[in-house]
Amino acid sequence: MNVVVCMKQVPESVTISGVPQGTASVRPQGKMVINPFDMYALEEGIRLKERYGGRVTAISMGPAEAEEALKEAIALGIGEAVLVCDPILEHSDTLATSYVLARCIERLERPDIVICGRQATDGDTGQVAPQLAEQLGLPFLSYVSRIEDISDGRLTAQRLVDEGHQVVQVSLPAVISVVKEINEPRLPSLRGLMQAKKAEIPRWTAPDLGLDVSKVGLDGSPTRVVNVFVPQRSQQGQMLEGSPESQVDQLLEKLRDAKVI
Amino acid sequence: MNEVWIFAEQKDGKLRGVSHELATEGRRLADSLETGLAAVCLGHNVQGVDQLVALGVDRVYLLEDPVLADHNEDVYTTCLVDLVRQHSPQVLLAGATTLGRSFIPRVAARLETGLAANCTGLEIDPQTRSLLQTRPCYGGTLMATVVCPEKRPQVATVRPHVFKKGPSDASRQGEIVRVDFDSSSVTSSTRLIDVIEDMGEKVKLEEADIIVCGGRGLGSPKNFDMLSELAEILGAALGSSRPPVDDGWVPYAYQVGQTGKTVSPKVYFACGISGAPQHLAGMQTSDIVVAINEDPKAPIFDIATYGIVGDLFKIVPLLTARLRQANA
Ligand SMILES: Cc1cc2nc3c(=O)[nH]c(=O)nc-3n(C[C@H](O)[C@H](O)[C@H](O)COP(=O)(O)OP(=O)(O)OC[C@H]3O[C@@H](n4cnc5c(N)ncnc54)[C@H](O)[C@@H]3O)c2cc1C
Ligand SMILES: Nc1ncnc2c1ncn2[C@@H]1O[C@H](COP(=O)(O)O)[C@@H](O)[C@H]1O
Numbered sequence: 001m002n003v004v005v006c007m008k009q010v011p012e013s014v015t016i017s018g019v020p021q022g023t024a025s026v027r028p029q030g031k032m033v034i035n036p037f038d039m040y041a042l043e044e045g046i047r048l049k050e051r052y053g054g055r056v057t058a059i060s061m062g063p064a065e066a067e068e069a070l071k072e073a074i075a076l077g078i079g080e081a082v083l084v085c086d087p088i089l090e091h092s093d094t095l096a097t098s099y100v101l102a103r104c105i106e107r108l109e110r111p112d113i114v115i116c117g118r119q120a121t122d123g124d125t126g127q128v129a130p131q132l133a134e135q136l137g138l139p140f141l142s143y144v145s146r147i148e149d150i151s152d153g154r155l156t157a158q159r160l161v162d163e164g165h166q167v168v169q170v171s172l173p174a175v176i177s178v179v180k181e182i183n184e185p186r187l188p189s190l191r192g193l194m195q196a197k198k199a200e201i202p203r204w205t206a207p208d209l210g211l212d213v214s215k216v217g218l219d220g221s222p223t224r225v226v227n228v229f230v231p232q233r234s235q236q237g238q239m240l241e242g243s244p245e246s247q248v249d250q251l252l253e254k255l256r257d258a259k260v261i
Numbered sequence: 262m263n264e265v266w267i268f269a270e271q272k273d274g275k276l277r278g279v280s281h282e283l284a285t286e287g288r289r290l291a292d293s294l295e296t297g298l299a300a301v302c303l304g305h306n307v308q309g310v311d312q313l314v315a316l317g318v319d320r321v322y323l324l325e326d327p328v329l330a331d332h333n334e335d336v337y338t339t340c341l342v343d344l345v346r347q348h349s350p351q352v353l354l355a356g357a358t359t360l361g362r363s364f365i366p367r368v369a370a371r372l373e374t375g376l377a378a379n380c381t382g383l384e385i386d387p388q389t390r391s392l393l394q395t396r397p398c399y400g401g402t403l404m405a406t407v408v409c410p411e412k413r414p415q416v417a418t419v420r421p422h423v424f425k426k427g428p429s430d431a432s433r434q435g436e437i438v439r440v441d442f443d444s445s446s447v448t449s450s451t452r453l454i455d456v457i458e459d460m461g462e463k464v465k466l467e468e469a470d471i472i473v474c475g476g477r478g479l480g481s482p483k484n485f486d487m488l489s490e491l492a493e494i495l496g497a498a499l500g501s502s503r504p505p506v507d508d509g510w511v512p513y514a515y516q517v518g519q520t521g522k523t524v525s526p527k528v529y530f531a532c533g534i535s536g537a538p539q540h541l542a543g544m545q546t547s548d549i550v551v552a553i554n555e556d557p558k559a560p561i562f563d564i565a566t567y568g569i570v571g572d573l574f575k576i577v578p579l580l581t582a583r584l585r586q587a588n589a
Contacts, residue, residue: 014399036520095370121519124398124542125378130366139335139450142363145513156454161359162467163272164514167455174450180520181513222375227406231397231545239568247569248579251551252587254567258549260471260527261495261584 001052001150004111005045005078006101006132007038007060009069010122034069037117040178043185044147045115046077052150055079057108061089061100067201075188075196082108086205088213093221094123098131100216103209105136113155114175118143126177133175141170145181262296264348266414268341268355268365269313269321271304274330278426278468279356281316283419285427286383287354288317290392293385299350303340305330314435316427321437328444334364335449340442342371350414352392354383357418357523358467369416375409377417379523381546382406383424391415400519401542421467422525423546466517469498471528474517474544476502478533478554478573482510487574488532491581494588500524502534518543532573536561553577 012031034042045056058073060066061084070081084104092100105114114136119126126142133140145165146158156169160179170176188196206213214220240247255261267287269280284300291298299320300313305328310321324340337360345353345368353368355361357379369376382395386408392415394407409415466472473492475485485505492499500522501515517524519539529547534540536552536559544550545564552565553573562568569576 011399014402093375094366095373095375098370121400122398123378124396124400124519126362127366127369127376127378130363131370134338134367134370140363140367141451143359158457160514163456163458163465165457166453167457169452169454171450179513222373222412223377223407223409225405226393226408229404229406231401231404237550237562237565237568239562239570244571244575244579247571248576248583251567251569251580252583255528255549255551260549 001048001054001113002109002111003045003048003054003056004105004108004114005038005041005056005058005073006114006116006128007042007058007069007073008035008117008120009033009060009062009066010035010120032065032069034072035117035120035122037119037121037178037180039117039185040180040182041115041117042073042076042078043183044178046186047183048113048147048150049079055109057081059084059101059104059108061085061092061097061104064203067203070201071196071199072188074199075192076186077189077192081199081201083201083203084209085203088206088217091218091221092216093223094125094127094131095222096216096220098128098135099220100209100211101128101132102135103211104204105132107204107209110173112172114138114173116175116177118177118179129175129177136175139170139174141168141174141176144176144178147182262294263351263413264297264299265291265294265352266345266350266354267298267300267318268353268361269300269302269310270356270358270360271302271307274304274306274308276302276307276309276312277356277358277421279358279419279421281312281426282421282424283354283356284313284316284318286419286424288427290352290383290385291317294351294390296351299348301341301344303329303337310437312429314437315429315431315433317433319435321435322440323437324440324442326442326444328447329442331453332360333449333451333453334360334367335451336447337364338367338371339447341368344440345372345414353414353416355416355418357420361418365416365418372414372416374412374414374416375407377407377409380417380419381423383417383419392417397542400539401545402538420523420525420546464492464496464498466498466500466515466522466524469524469526471495471497471530472500472517472524472526472544472547473497473530473532474500474502474534475505475532476534476540477504479505479510480533484574485511487577487581491530491577491584494581494584497530502540531561531565532577534561535559536564
């Protein structure tokens with residue numbers, strides 16, 4: 001089994017005060033962490049390796065600092081890692097990002113499964129995984145909550161959908177995105193931490209991957225962010241005062257007036 | 262002028278609520294662009310497509326086949342991409358449902374165009390005539406407005422329940438175009454094996470008009486029973502913030518927020534929930550938010566329509582009792 005996990009480094013939080021109204025780009029300060037959803041993707045990749053043997057490689061596209069995140073992945077038990085890093089890739093949207101990740105994956109030993117997190121907590125789009133599948137010409141399964149079986153070149157998995165769960169079968173190789181329900185990520189081991197310390201993370205640039213530069217970065221991205229702002233609360237809220245009985249009665253009256261109950 | 266399109270999602274032959282919402286919103290956008298509005302509907306034995314016309318759609322492209330009954334994303338992607346290539350709409354909107362968020366990104370990628378996820382605001386820029394797509398990011402702490410200046414169509418998934426279904430006019434004229442579908446020409450590498458409706462008979466979060474949501478303030482799993490009672494009498498769905506899910510009190514399917522489900526009901530009861538940005542990200546577009554929390558400084562009160570500072574163990578049973586009295 002050959003597994004690739006796509007992971008991204010994201011800010012742990014954004015401080016709203018640092019974002020003036022009407023700016024087109026956000027520069028969140030503070031600690032950078034592995035996108036929380038990618039922790040589940042990494043864990044699942046490591047479990048697949050433990051169960052079926054083979055290799056698991058983490059890849060990330062990002063600035064030089066993202067190397068730290070990849071080292072954290074190695075500390076968890078990911079065997080190898082690659083950082084795709086080139087200033088020309090800055091400001092890539094999901095289409096451009098998925099193009100770059102696809103070309104990167106094509107450089108690696110052909111994977112059976114590519115695992116992504118459900119979404120990254122910065123852009124919150126959840127688009128890279130399905131678009132990556134498209135760019136690789138592979139099938140895609142979103143919101144996977146359990147891998148049930150892998151055999152005869154097929155993956156059987158449970159996925160979370162609006163109605164509950166589905167059991168779906170997909171032919172391999174395939175791209176999947178995973179939700180939190182799938183596992184409980186482990187902590188790094190001492191041995192892992194040692195390995196991470198020594199690890200040399202290869203850095204691939206746009207020329208290394210033979211990228212078409214018209215398809216990456218700001219110029220290669222069909223979308224533009226034109227404004228970023230702090231959401232305004234449209235309605236002024238009302239506190240209901242008095243005894244609990246009176247609070248409840250006022251509330252019910254409001255809801256009845258609004259014809260919602 | 263190139264049309265505005267909506268993808269009208271159906272489930273078991275019934276149009277989803279978001280399809281009606283998109284018809285209304287699509288009409289508004291088409292009017293401001295002075296162009297027509299078309300809907301694409303894929304399914305089998307689909308009921309109520311006239312409803313789309315009554316809401317403002319000029320033309321419905323209807324593809325019906327047993328193969329299209331389930332949401333096979335490979336097949337859906339191929340069908341929608343083919344239609345877009347034939348007719349070149351300038352805008353394509355779809356609901357940000359499980360289906361929409363899974364296959365629309367592939368449609369956009371195959372068409373090599375831009376896509377804005379989970380939009381909560383859409384406007385036409387009066388100068389450029391392009392679509393201004395506003396959406397939450399960073400767990401809802403920020404909103405971003407995205408445009409797709411050159412590539413067409415401009416594609417967006419739209420958060421269900423945010424736009425309201427408008428009045429329908431049964432006398433409105435529209436055209437239902439039956440598009441041939443040759444099932445032998447499409448292949449799929451995925452197969453649906455089983456559906457597990459594990460939320461049982463309970464009201465589904467995504468579809469509920471009223472949601473009763475509990476947080477860490479509930480203190481223990483059995484106290485969810487108290488919320489269940491309130492939910493039942495209101496005909497509401499039950500939800501949870503993240504800590505009760507993490508502690509195993511309720512299944513993950515109940516979780517509302519950045520990591521869980523995005524909801525936008527008519528009324529949202531937040532009981533014992535502090536209102537962290539990640540939670541707000543999943544519910545702040547609800548019409549009415551009722552917050553019950555003993556801490557007057559809890560951030561949930563900043564977005565609450567009606568706030569009750571108090572002990573939820575007093576307020577919730579009282580609420581249930583009053584509703585019971587009223588129903589009796
Ligand atoms: C990447 C990421 C993703 C996340 N995704 C989500 C998500 O999807 N959904 C989500 O909910 N959270 C999410 N979180 C977690 C989020 O940051 C908060 O930790 C969480 O929402 C807090 O849940 P809570 O309000 O139930 O608990 P708390 O913050 O502990 O609040 C409990 C509240 O209950 C009140 N209370 C206690 N007892 C009573 C009583 N008897 N009567 C009345 N009030 C009482 C307290 O005053 C307090 O305000 C995420 C975090 C991260 C980092
Ligand atoms: N720059 C990136 N490098 C590697 N993987 C990424 C990158 N951006 C997104 N991904 C993957 O795609 C998933 C969804 O991200 P997004 O579409 O940005 O919400 C993430 O959880 C990652 O698995």
